[in-house]
Amino acid sequence: MLKLRHVYKTYQNDRHVLRDLNFEANESGLYFIKGESGSGKTTLFKLLTAMTKPTSGEIFFNSVSISNLNAEKISEYRKNVGIIFQDYKLISSLTIAENIALPLKIQKLSATEIQKKLNALTEKLNLKDFINEYPDYISGGQQQKAAVARALIGNPELIIADEPTGNLDAQNSSGLIQILADYAEAHSVKGATVFIATHDESVLQKNNRRTLTLQNGQLNS
Amino acid sequence: MKYLFGLYLTFSVFFSSLVLWGYQNASSVLFAASEKQTLSFSFQNDVAKEFVEEKIQSLSTKYKFKAWTLHSPADQYSEFTKSFTMYNQGAFDSEEIIKLIPYSVDFILNAEQDASQIQKNIAEENIFQETGTAKNWLDKLKSISELVENFGRGLFLFLFLTTAMMTVATIRILILKDDAEIKVRSYLGESFNAFVGQYLLKTSVPCIFSFCIGLLMTYIVYHLLMLKLKHLPEFYFIMARLNFLSSTSVLTLVVGFSAAFLFGYYFSIRQLHSRLYDQD
Numbered sequence: 311m312l313k314l315r316h317v318y319k320t321y322q323n324d325r326h327v328l329r330d331l332n333f334e335a336n337e338s339g340l341y342f343i344k345g346e347s348g349s350g351k352t353t354l355f356k357l358l359t360a361m362t363k364p365t366s367g368e369i370f371f372n373s374v375s376i377s378n379l380n381a382e383k384i385s386e387y388r389k390n391v392g393i394i395f396q397d398y399k400l401i402s403s404l405t406i407a408e409n410i411a412l413p414l415k416i417q418k419l420s421a422t423e424i425q426k427k428l429n430a431l432t433e434k435l436n437l438k439d440f441i442n443e444y445p446d447y448i449s450g451g452q453q454q455k456a457a458v459a460r461a462l463i464g465n466p467e468l469i470i471a472d473e474p475t476g477n478l479d480a481q482n483s484s485g486l487i488q489i490l491a492d493y494a495e496a497h498s499v500k501g502a503t504v505f506i507a508t509h510d511e512s513v514l515q516k517n518n519r520r521t522l523t524l525q526n527g528q529l530n531s
Numbered sequence: 532m533k534y535l536f537g538l539y540l541t542f543s544v545f546f547s548s549l550v551l552w553g554y555q556n557a558s559s560v561l562f563a564a565s566e567k568q569t570l571s572f573s574f575q576n577d578v579a580k581e582f583v584e585e586k587i588q589s590l591s592t593k594y595k596f597k598a599w600t601l602h603s604p605a606d607q608y609s610e611f612t613k614s615f616t617m618y619n620q621g622a623f624d625s626e627e628i629i630k631l632i633p634y635s636v637d638f639i640l641n642a643e644q645d646a647s648q649i650q651k652n653i654a655e656e657n658i659f660q661e662t663g664t665a666k667n668w669l670d671k672l673k674s675i676s677e678l679v680e681n682f683g684r685g686l687f688l689f690l691f692l693t694t695a696m697m698t699v700a701t702i703r704i705l706i707l708k709d710d711a712e713i714k715v716r717s718y719l720g721e722s723f724n725a726f727v728g729q730y731l732l733k734t735s736v737p738c739i740f741s742f743c744i745g746l747l748m749t750y751i752v753y754h755l756l757m758l759k760l761k762h763l764p765e766f767y768f769i770m771a772r773l774n775f776l777s778s779t780s781v782l783t784l785v786v787g788f789s790a791a792f793l794f795g796y797y798f799s800i801r802q803l804h805s806r807l808y809d810q811d
Contacts, residue, residue: 359718361718380808381722381723381804381807381808382722382723384808385717385720385721385722385723386720387720388717388718388719388720389719389720390720391720393718393719399711399714399715399718400715401711401712401715403712412715412716412719413719413720416716416719416720416721416725417720460719464719
């Protein structure tokens with residue numbers, strides 16, 4: 311499903327951020343990526359979301375290289391990827407419902423279909439109370455839940471979450487990890503893979519999952 | 532910025548359409564092409580009509596003029612009173628005035644004929660009290676017209692470049708304002724064409740509106756001028772020849788400003804493309 315082969319990323323100042331990454335996620339499910347700040351987690355996520363391309367090496371998603379895509383192909387690829395940002399990145403001019411439904415709108419689904427999926431997901435994630443609010447008027451925990459819902463609503467095969475528990479307390483962190491783990495399991499037939507980047511040891515200890523360690527730009531499983 | 536851009540575009544269209552309108556009318560009022568090769572002569576007051584006609588016929592045969600027009604004293608008086616109605620108040624008896632007006636004739640020369648030489652030759656015959664050529668003053672007016680034309684071209688170029696620059700600046704500011712939202716939409720899989728359409732709509736609608744306002748302002752100036760001239764009989768001949776912008780002039784403005792807008796739009800949107808999709 312996702313394969314990294316000899317991936318290097320070097321920035322203009324010749325600083326090697328990532329060195330010879332090799333990884334293959336044959337099985338769907340949830341993976342943690344552990345690493346201290348500056349270890350290259352964000353760069354790796356940028357590579358996986360086609361925001362940047364590797365200096366050398368190749369990244370394959372469903373056997374297709376995503377390292378050198380054109381704008382049209384990048385858009386198509388991103389429709390199949392759910393991204394959860396550390397700072398949520400909800401659009402402040404849209405309500406929570408509109409934010410969550412945005413990927414479906416971009417995929418040009420009908421209004422009825424969007425509403426149906428939105429109702430089901432907000433019911434499941436318990437978001438009903440604040441879906442008509444604007445992001446600036448709800449708590450950080452609620453915003454994070456909305457961001458997760460937005461990543462899941464398009465039913466993507468790949469989910470990438472960059473430090474999603476960074477701004478949450480222990481209870482909310484566990485809840486969020488559970489939602490993502492449930493999603494990965496529920497979609498295992500189709501083959502959904504969830505990557506969660508974290509540097510929080512307590513999150514890793516509470517959730518006994520496959521963990522990849524990113525250290526000095528190298529990935530160890 | 533959007534409003535400033537709209538205001539700027541309105542005045543750009545206004546000034547350029549005003550220059551275009553001025554040039555268009557200067558041409559039609561002052562330069563009828565056939566007048567460029569015209570010689571005008573006034574006979575002595577005491578000559579008879581038969582002599583005038585005979586002389587014109589012989590000159591016409593001699594110099595092979597393209598055409599000629601004879602103006603009788605009565606015709607000239609009638610033309611004068613039509614243009615300058617305030618003098619037509621009956622202070623003098625019209626018959627007396629007509630007696631004071633000589634016959635005059637306009638010879639239209641062929642393009643290859645030397646107007647100055649023919650004028651000199653005819654003047655030597657001593658049958659005319661006054662000779663003149665439209666060419667001399669038309670040449671002076673031509674240089675003024677060329678000045679207006681060059682100024683118009685310069686103004687167009689300036690407005691074209693500044694409109695393109697203003698378009699780039701406005702779209703960039705709009706994009707920067709929406710930067711966070713654009714990025715999020717792009718990460719969710721929004722296609723680049725969707726952004727192109729969205730910003731084209733956002734910017735072209737105010738542009739079309741500003742263009743129409745600019746043109747309307749020129750029309751108001753034209754209309755006010757016509758109202759003013761209506762009360763100034765001595766400028767009746769100007770009023771009779773003034774027209775609003777021709778469809779060709781409006782098309783020139785539309786094409787010019789559309790090109791400037793699309794030029795600016797293309798450059799701004801290219802920058803957005805590289806920001807969103809160039810994987811460095």
